[in-house]
Amino acid sequence: SGHVQPPPPQNVTLLSKDFDMILTWAPGEGSPPDVTYTVRYESQERMNKWTKVPHCKNIHRTSCNLTCVLPSFFVKVRARVKAVSGGFPSPWVESQFKEYYLDVELAPPVLNVNVTENSIHVNASFPLATCVESFHWTYDLYLWEAGSEDKKQYEGNFRKKTVTIDTTALRGNYCLSARSSFQDIDFKYSKFSQPVCVLLNHKG
Numbered sequence: 333s334g335h336v337q338p339p340p341p342q343n344v345t346l347l348s349k350d351f352d353m354i355l356t357w358a359p360g361e362g363s364p365p366d367v368t369y370t371v372r373y374e375s376q377e378r379m380n381k382w383t384k385v386p387h388c389k390n391i392h393r394t395s396c397n398l399t400c401v402l403p404s405f406f407v408k409v410r411a412r413v414k415a416v417s418g419g420f421p422s423p424w425v426e427s428q429f430k431e432y433y434l435d436v437e438l439a440p441p442v443l444n445v446n447v448t449e450n451s452i453h454v455n456a457s458f459p460l461a462t463c464v465e466s467f468h469w470t471y472d473l474y475l476w477e478a479g480s481e482d483k484k485q486y487e488g489n490f491r492k493k494t495v496t497i498d499t500t501a502l503r504g505n506y507c508l509s510a511r512s513s514f515q516d517i518d519f520k521y522s523k524f525s526q527p528v529c530v531l532l533n534h535k536g
Contacts (some may be wrong), residue, residue, distance in 0.1 A: 350439035400463035401493035405432040415458035438512040438522035478505040
């Protein structure tokens with residue numbers, strides 16, 4: 333049987349997830365097993381100029397992380413993908429436009445909690461690509477006694493800042509949780525991280 337054009341990719345979507353901008357798609361129905369995909373993008377600053385993405389050329393997977401190839405985080409971009417099989421390409425399929433700065437979706441930070449005699453020291457680590465580390469990411473930290481609804485808030489901490497909490501007056505089981513935050517036009521927030529609970533001033 334002679335080679336034919338592979339079916340074009342389906343559900344081509346540019347989405348923001350966990351601080352990244354990712355193009356995703358599904359194989360076209362009846363795609364041959366040897367099919368590969370190639371991705372390009374264009375920005376609204378330079379329409380009809382489709383730029384190659386070296387790490388997403390002839391790939392087998394059905395996603396491409398575009399975060400660190402974006403020409404600007406403040407301009408809308410879209411991407412397109414084609415399927416190739418036996419040297420024959422499918423038509424390109426385009427995504428919608430998205431802009432990193434406005435559309436970025438945050439992931440909760442991971443808390444590193446260090447308990448000393450009379451204080452707790454908390455650091456938050458963010459799953460960030462290096463190209464977006466310079467953005468002003470912040471996090472909100474919440475502390476509460478296990479079982480209580482009364483939460484103490486430490487809001488708007490810069491990503492690399494350690495929050496130190498005086499625990500001299502605290503006794504019992506206390507929990508900490510945090511969310512990432514970022515201000516574009518309004519504030520954006522991630523979901524809260526899984527609580528980390530510690531026993532304080534427990535004198536055996």
